[in-house]
Amino acid sequence: CVFCVSGAAMAGPRPVVMSGPSGAGKSTLLKKLLKEFDGVFGFSVSHTTRSPRPGEENGKDYHYVTREVMQAAIAKGEFIENAEFSGNMYGTSKAAVQAVQAKNLICILDIDMQGVKNIKRTDLNPIYVSIQPPSMETLEKRLRDRKTESEESLQKRLRAAKVDMEISKEPGLFDVLIINDELDLAYGKLKDALLEEIQKVRDTSKS
Numbered sequence: 001c002v003f004c005v006s007g008a009a010m011a012g013p014r015p016v017v018m019s020g021p022s023g024a025g026k027s028t029l030l031k032k033l034l035k036e037f038d039g040v041f042g043f044s045v046s047h048t049t050r051s052p053r054p055g056e057e058n059g060k061d062y063h064y065v066t067r068e069v070m071q072a073a074i075a076k077g078e079f080i081e082n083a084e085f086s087g088n089m090y091g092t093s094k095a096a097v098q099a100v101q102a103k104n105l106i107c108i109l110d111i112d113m114q115g116v117k118n119i120k121r122t123d124l125n126p127i128y129v130s131i132q133p134p135s136m137e138t139l140e141k142r143l144r145d146r147k148t149e150s151e152e153s154l155q156k157r158l159r160a161a162k163v164d165m166e167i168s169k170e171p172g173l174f175d176v177l178i179i180n181d182e183l184d185l186a187y188g189k190l191k192d193a194l195l196e197e198i199q200k201v202r203d204t205s206k207s
């Protein structure tokens with residue numbers, strides 16, 4: 001298989017892909033999952049060429065690299081997928097996913113729409129979850145209040161969000177679509193969607 005990444009020997013819980021516009025609340029939701037279900041989920045740490053935000057840690061939130069380093073690693077076939085988003089490169093390395101799967105945890109990938117389309121051509125077989133904001137106005141407010149973006153980056157992200165919100169309606173692209181309006185309600189829906197996989201991991205770790 002040309003696009004094989006996980007390998008048959010890696011059969012374990014299904015990974016979870018979380019996608020949706022920048023500012024929709026993916027990181028907020030996945031951090032809640034990682035905290036509540038310690039020993040069940042593991043985060044696939046992506047590579048990026050963007051600079052770390054205050055509070056972000058190299059190797060935990062992302063692997064922060066230069067464009068040259070990232071391009072060389074992609075050329076060597078070390079990445080499952082990679083994309084250009086808002087002027088920076090992002091990508092999921094095979095090692096990032098394998099590190100989580102080796103521990104028999106549910107691997108969570110936080111990736112953009114290009115990543116979703118590319119993952120669909122692999123054998124990773126994840127559950128695809130789309131996190132959407134209630135409106136463009138709310139999204140813009142969240143991104144502005146987060147205070148992480150320059151005006152230019154914010155505008156780029158809002159333009160990408162409009163495209164993302166349209167494409168995500170494509171039938172069959174996502175298994176679950178969650179509107180993140182009230183955080184606790186959205187989190188409840190996310191947990192419900194993943195209950196079966198969570199139970200599998202709990203059953204396996206008991207036996």
Ligand SMILES: Nc1ncnc2c1ncn2[C@@H]1O[C@H](COP(=O)(O)OP(=O)(O)OP(=O)(O)O)[C@@H](O)[C@H]1O
Nearest residue numbers: 021022023024025026027028142146180181182183
């Ligand atoms: N339901 C919610 N209600 C109000 N604010 C929220 C909600 N969910 C997330 N936020 C806030 O919105 C901002 C964006 O959320 P977050 O950083 O999780 O988005 P994201 O989708 O991970 O964005 P990116 O793709 O840029 O990493 C954060 O400041 C977060 O605290």
Ligand SMILES: Nc1nc2c(ncn2[C@@H]2O[C@H](COP(=O)(O)O)[C@@H](O)[C@H]2O)c(=O)[nH]1
Nearest residue numbers: 022046082083085090091092110111112115
């Ligand atoms: N295709 C990929 N997209 C990724 C990856 N890691 C993160 N992302 C997406 O990038 C944007 C911006 O993220 P930010 O941290 O700069 O706000 C967001 O939509 C992420 O989902 C990746 O490895 N591949």
